[in-house]
Amino acid sequence: MTRIYIASKGDRAGLAALFRAALPDAEVMIDPSEFGDRPVSFAVVGRPDPGTLAAIPGLEVVLSLNAGVEHLLSSGEVPDGMPIVRMVDDGLAAGMTEWVAAQVMAWHRNILPYVRLQAKGTWSPFREKLASERIVTVLGAGALGRPAAELLAHIGFQTRVWSRTARPVAGATSFGGPDGLRDAVDGADVLVNLLPLTEQTRDLIDGPLLTAMAKGGLLVNGARGAHVVDADLLAALDSGQLSLAALDVFRTEPLPSADPLWSHPAVLVSPHVAAPTHPAPAVAEMAANVRRYLAGQPMHNVVDRNAGY
Numbered sequence: 001m002t003r004i005y006i007a008s009k010g011d012r013a014g015l016a017a018l019f020r021a022a023l024p025d026a027e028v029m030i031d032p033s034e035f036g037d038r039p040v041s042f043a044v045v046g047r048p049d050p051g052t053l054a055a056i057p058g059l060e061v062v063l064s065l066n067a068g069v070e071h072l073l074s075s076g077e078v079p080d081g082m083p084i085v086r087m088v089d090d091g092l093a094a095g096m097t098e099w100v101a102a103q104v105m106a107w108h109r110n111i112l113p114y115v116r117l118q119a120k121g122t123w124s125p126f127r128e129k130l131a132s133e134r135i136v137t138v139l140g141a142g143a144l145g146r147p148a149a150e151l152l153a154h155i156g157f158q159t160r161v162w163s164r165t166a167r168p169v170a171g172a173t174s175f176g177g178p179d180g181l182r183d184a185v186d187g188a189d190v191l192v193n194l195l196p197l198t199e200q201t202r203d204l205i206d207g208p209l210l211t212a213m214a215k216g217g218l219l220v221n222g223a224r225g226a227h228v229v230d231a232d233l234l235a236a237l238d239s240g241q242l243s244l245a246a247l248d249v250f251r252t253e254p255l256p257s258a259d260p261l262w263s264h265p266a267v268l269v270s271p272h273v274a275a276p277t278h279p280a281p282a283v284a285e286m287a288a289n290v291r292r293y294l295a296g297q298p299m300h301n302v303v304d305r306n307a308g309y
Contacts, residue, residue, distance in 0.1 A: 107246070
């Protein structure tokens with residue numbers, strides 16, 4: 001019998017019930033005491049505590065509840081050759097696309113400044129622009145970046161997309177590789193980061209890159225906190241190079257109470273909620289990969305360890 005261990009820190013019982021419904025012939029466990037002396041082929045994890053994966057007997061496949069897997073790659077508990085499958089499902093992509101659109105549109109149509117004016121009882125219109133007058137650059141053209149860029153292009157923004165390999169995206173101009181990054185960002189009013197975190201993308205959003213944007217622009221980060229050099233971001237905000245940063249991810253989470261990002265007037269903080277994993281579509285995708293694996297078929301969204309995602 002196929003055995004699956006739910007090692008997430010959230011609603012294990014709820015996930016187990018969904019797995020049992022999707023894979024009625026599988027044994028689904030939520031407690032290590034259930035392992036016994038038989039192998040457990042699949043582990044479903046978010047950000048497991050050290051030792052969690054190493055203690056699972058006979059583990060063959062790690063199914064991640066997250067799109068980002070850098071913590072699994074760096075844990076040392078997933079041997080070379082053992083597949084790690086990252087979460088890519090319609091619910092995750094839809095949630096991120098909605099969040100990105102909300103941040104970009106709120107900035108584009110001056111929603112936050114008008115909220116502040118309302119609190120003062122002040123009637124003072126800003127000059128409003130059409131989307132076609134703005135340049136938006138999306139970093140990342142994968143499962144999260146592509147639908148976000150397509151929606152922004154559909155709204156009417158002049159949309160650019162940068163990725164490692166310059167993937168085509170409908171309605172957008174594509175750029176690729178290290179040499180294309182500056183061209184993709186040059187003069188952009190909005191920079192949206194949806195990249196995976198790798199050694200090549202860590203600290204990618206720094207002072208020089210932010211300076212390449214149009215003055216008074218917006219940074220939207222829904223990927224990972226380590227993509228952004230925080231000191232450079234704060235300097236860009238203080239100088240007026242950026243007028244707002246909408247941040248959902250941070251180097252340390254939860255964001256420490258003393259972190260200056262909390263109190264900066266030009267920073268909008270949300271607690272890593274841009275694209276939460278929705279249990280039903282996530283389990284449907286993972287169960288489909290379990291069936292593929294058991295049938296000897298290639299699984300979808302297996303991590304390329306060389307690329308880091």
